[in-house]
Amino acid sequence: MIPTKTTTGPILLTGATGQVGGELLNTLSPLGEVIAPLRSTLDLINLQSIRDTIRTLRPRWIVNPAAYTAVDKAETEPDLAYAINRDAVRVIGEEAATIGAGVIHFSTDYVFDGTGTKPYVETDPTNPVSVYGASKLAGEQTLAQSGAAHLIFRTSWVYGARGKNFLLTILKLAREREHLRVIGDQYGAPTWSRDLAQMTAHVIDQAEAAANGQNLTAPLVDSSGVYHISGAGETTWYGFAAEAVRQQREREPGIRFAEIEAIPATEYPLPAKRPANSRLNCTKLQQRFNWRMPNWHESLQKVLAEL
Ligand SMILES: NC(=O)C1=CN([C@@H]2O[C@H](COP(=O)(O)OP(=O)(O)OC[C@H]3O[C@@H](n4cnc5c(N)ncnc54)[C@H](OP(=O)(O)O)[C@@H]3O)[C@@H](O)[C@H]2O)C=CC1
Numbered sequence: 001m002i003p004t005k006t007t008t009g010p011i012l013l014t015g016a017t018g019q020v021g022g023e024l025l026n027t028l029s030p031l032g033e034v035i036a037p038l039r040s041t042l043d044l045i046n047l048q049s050i051r052d053t054i055r056t057l058r059p060r061w062i063v064n065p066a067a068y069t070a071v072d073k074a075e076t077e078p079d080l081a082y083a084i085n086r087d088a089v090r091v092i093g094e095e096a097a098t099i100g101a102g103v104i105h106f107s108t109d110y111v112f113d114g115t116g117t118k119p120y121v122e123t124d125p126t127n128p129v130s131v132y133g134a135s136k137l138a139g140e141q142t143l144a145q146s147g148a149a150h151l152i153f154r155t156s157w158v159y160g161a162r163g164k165n166f167l168l169t170i171l172k173l174a175r176e177r178e179h180l181r182v183i184g185d186q187y188g189a190p191t192w193s194r195d196l197a198q199m200t201a202h203v204i205d206q207a208e209a210a211a212n213g214q215n216l217t218a219p220l221v222d223s224s225g226v227y228h229i230s231g232a233g234e235t236t237w238y239g240f241a242a243e244a245v246r247q248q249r250e251r252e253p254g255i256r257f258a259e260i261e262a263i264p265a266t267e268y269p270l271p272a273k274r275p276a277n278s279r280l281n282c283t284k285l286q287q288r289f290n291w292r293m294p295n296w297h298e299s300l301q302k303v304l305a306e307l
Pocket residue numbers: 014015016017018019020021038039042043044045064065066067068069084106107108109136154155156157158159163164
């Protein structure tokens with residue numbers, strides 16, 4: 001399991017204004033004090049500020065959902081994407097290694113090129129086709145080399161009731177327009193931010209129970225590494241959009257929603273390329289931490305009920 005050397009101290013949470021970070025704020029709180037500095041206090045561009053914060057707080061876990069997530073914009077802002085997605089992660093890893101804190105970091109299906117025909121396992125070769133994907137992969141690699149006990153949760157297609165995400169974009173457009181064209185040949189699994197946050201709290205809880213308050217570091221080596229974790233099931237962006245609109249029509253029978261047409265990715269050119277296959281095989285996390293994600297249809301229903 002993943003006991004950390006530091007058994008006391010708070011949990012330091014980055015990116016609490018984001019989709020996943022916002023949910024983590026709630027799910028991690030029962031595990032003890034959570035300190036979640038905003039960007040105005042801890043800008044991840046400022047590497048010295050990251051060092052100072054960690055040295056002062058001496059957290060037992062650093063949970064890092066903060067990231068540069070603007071996939072298309074990253075193509076023209078690679079330096080900024082790498083600064084947040086790689087350099088900040090390197091410093092988090094180095095400081096965590098020094099104080100013996102565990103690091104939980106989030107990464108993406110976009111580390112793959114999507115040419116594989118099966119759901120990807122953690123050991124499959126990576127080959128990002130976008131700057132965002134490449135910067136996230138660089139973050140994974142730098143954390144793995146830092147010497148810190150770490151878990152990297154590679155997830156996909158995150159959505160929720162708040163924040164910037166595909167679901168909210170589609171629902172907005174579906175109200176405004178008569179017709180929507182959505183890519184039907186990119187496959188993946190939508191993942192509810194809250195499901196991810198619950199999984200993360202479960203993993204921390206299990207790891208701490210296994211450590212049993214001891215300063216154990218050796219078992220860390222067993223569990224450190226990458227884990228795939230997405231909503232159960234699979235679909236395409238079109239399938240996700242169509243199901244969201246179908247469910248929303250049932251909720252709001254009086255409202256007119258756009259018809260949705262499936263199109264190939266070639267008919268929806270964007271600055272950044274996306275993988276055709278984004279499916280992640282989540283067996284490793286199920287086996288190691290005994291956690292299964294709900295099916296994306298079920299979670300979608302809960303999110304729509306919250307809107
Ligand atoms: N969204 C998705 O579909 C997917 C996301 N992921 C990964 O999951 C993780 C969480 O993503 P998600 O919650 O959707 O991301 P969001 O874009 O919703 O949130 C990003 C967070 O990072 C913070 N942040 C960005 N730059 C800085 C900075 N310079 N200093 C401090 N904070 C900063 C933002 O703060 P602020 O509010 O101030 O901008 C925000 O809180 C990320 O690692 C992402 O790569 C993986 C797969 C899919």
